[in-house]
Amino acid sequence: MGLGGETGILRLSSSLVHRLTLNAIPLPSPPASPACPQALALSLAQSVAPGHRDELRGGLAAADGPEGLAPEWGEFFDHLGAEGLADLNRREQSVVRQLRDNGVTYNVYADQDSQQRPWSIDLFPLIVPAAEWSKIEAGVLQRARLLNAIMADLYGPQQLLEQGFLPPALVQGHPGYLRAMRGLRPAGDTWLHVVAVDLAHGPDGRWRVVSHRTQSPSGLGYLLENRITIGRQFPNAFNAMKVQRLGASYKALMQGLRALSPKGADARIALLTPGPYNETYFEHAYLARYLGLPLVEGNDLTVRDQRVYLKTLHGLEPVDVLIKRLGDEWLDPLELRSESALGVPGLMQAVRAGHVMLANAPGSAPLESSAMLGFLPAISRQLLGEELHLSSLPTWWCGEAASLADGLHRLERSVVKRTYPRTSSETEIGPMLSPKAMAELRERIRKQPDQYTLQSYLPLSQQPTWREGEIVPRAVMLRVFALCDGPQSWRVLPGGLVRMAPPGQAIASMQSGGSSADCWVQTEGEIDRTSMLPDAHNARAHAQQKRIVSSRSAENLFWLGRYTERADNSLRLARLTLRLLQGEQLNSADLLKWLSTAARRHGLVPFDAPDPAQSVRGFERQLIQQLGVGSGATSVGYNLRALRLSADQVRERLSLDLRALIERVDAQFTARHALLCADAEYAPQEALDALNEASGLLTAITGEQTDRMVRDDGWRMLSIGRHIERLHTLAGSLALAMESGCLRHDDGFEAVLALFDSTITFHYQYQQRRDRTALLDVLIVNRDNPRSLGWVLSTLRSRLSKLPRAKEDGIKLKSLLPDPDDWTLDQLMEPPLLPLMRQIEGSMLMLSTQLAQRYFSHADRVNTSLMA
Structure with missing residues (x-):
């Protein structure tokens, strides 16, 4: 996988670039030429490092490579025009603001006190022409059929193992192979309902498969947010370039799941999430809301008589289908990982009994191993009687003696991955290792060859991105999704999750600080404008359906209300106490006694705080010091933080405005209190100002709760x-x-x-x-x-x-x-x-x-x- 782009040679003068970065100063008036926007874009574009495909110019970056823009990019910039190019900085700021306002996050290894990292979207989409997409679509559909057939064999007759098409160590030795699934036959013989295929665009213009994701593929929610965000920035180009819509694919997925369920159209479907501290929790909540599904955690569900039920305020409601967003090993602490607090005890028993369908069926982890790619060409011929339409990157599993010997000779030209991702997720790129690191890696492979898989190094294509007045290339990969629309039938979502490597890096990973982009798939046919809204004849019944409130959601909403009021009460008492301590009403010993007792009882001051009758200033300093989030379970700061954490648990039920207000009051009060504590004087008036500001925001929060829910x-x-x-x-x-x-x-x-x-x-x-x-x-x-x-x-x-x-x-x-x-x-x-x-x-x-x-x-x- 390749490096990001180097410094380009075609650009405007530094003074013009500087002027482009200032929104108030427009570009110089362009000459009257229809090619002017394209020429302007080229002049702003850095060159791509040799050996990589240049998505902007549509060819291999080389001394004699293409000079103009690729046709699709030429059309894109023509629709922008010169004035549109000058407006790109403002649009980029608009994207950042929209993501912040919508609370779009990607939270890497978050804990309850961490600040979630904002999701990152680049301004320019990856544009895939219709002819190119048809090849991708055919290849991804074939992969979905092939992987589903492999799953059926691995947990059924196991002919692939008996006939030597797959080594047993890659299957039965894989920690994700679930023996509890052996002999199971899922509804419609459909094991995989969502299949994600990661693709890389090679220097020769061919798309190659890098990996598969089948347990709980991420991206279906984020790519929707990317589409909405970027589509708003370029509406003219989006409509004129005949970009295919996405809604029909999501609707087909829901129809397919219902078709596979014994309950049919009456099937109750829920989306199972690990919870708000998972790194992609925003996507889980977003997708649940978009699909109209309850978002549930493991403790929302219970198994009774081999059936799964959702605990709701109305009692136990049956669940027929679960779209799972957690790894298979965490699904059931009784049969899988016993320490799991994310799963549902007895869930596997309900699955085997056929009373609940999981999408995807558990046990697909071996399909995600990079080592599997090397065996797929022969398996495709065996199971489907077809050659692969989309080639995989050449792959060697070092657990085989011949592949080990061959792989050690090509180590400098390979990407080294762990065979079993549960063991480690590290990836090492041979061409970028020092001689010492290469020697150490070679020795590790010799000691544990089955733990390592080699893939041929492919310089990733370079996607144009907008960076402060310049078009800068970044290494890019595309994740494409096949969605089940019926028994053993899939359709490919016309788009995907575009992931870009950080500047100067070669691995396109969101965990390592990468960014994303929208994917525009052009069509030569009609635009499918299907939406997720119910059909007209079902709209009345849909409107009469009551929204299910799970017990967990109800409990978190209950505590959201309590912490809202608790924070308001503690704020009100703190403000009243500080005002009275600074006023002239301290002649009453009874009033001081009441203030002192109330402040201690509500945790505004410790019980050993000075008596205000003896030391007003000492009592006052203790009160200000105790306002912060770390001062105990009854402080103002703690209540505001607890309010935010309760809101995080039910974000799919709260408006964007309400969530923004809750996050704002927590962040602002925490920052203001930190400044107060940095001042040895603990200024009472500054403390009152901070409390007044927080009180105003709490008033807005209670207004949202009262009038907008x-x-x-x-x-x-x-x-x-x-x-x-x-x-x-x-x-x-x-x-x-x-x-x-x-x-x-x-x-x-x-x-x-x-x-x-x-x-x-x-x-x-x-x-x-x-x-x-x-x-x-x-x-x-x-x-x-x-x-x-x-x-x-x-x-x-x-x-x-x-x-x-x-x-x-x-x-x-x-x-x-x-x-x-x-x-x-x-x-x-x-x-x-x-x-x-x-x-x-x-x-x-x-x-x-x-x-x-x-x-x-x-x-x-x-x-x-x-x-x-």
């Missing part, structure tokens, strides 16, 4: 979480205020109103009154005040009554709560008021526990043994 069961859980948290906090704070005696003083009275965010409401209704009756009316009884305990309780009881199984569970859950209809001001004036506040606090904890048992963990349901 569908009122389904998931939203109800979010709302219930918010109201539980609000009741717990406000009831506890009012009880503390009563115990401290601060309500006897005007400053304490006003402080409690401020914490309840009810100052304007109170003074509008009661003006300057400061009596207990007026306070209890506004903060407890008033049903028009959304911060009063009566309003919150009434709303919470209403939400509970609309949950699934409300007749069965709703009444029981409501019985845990006091009924505000029974309250009167006369009763509340009596001593039982304080016990009522403590009762509300306790009932919120009991309600949270009951919700978890009944709707999230289903602990109240009787489990059936897997072996039943």
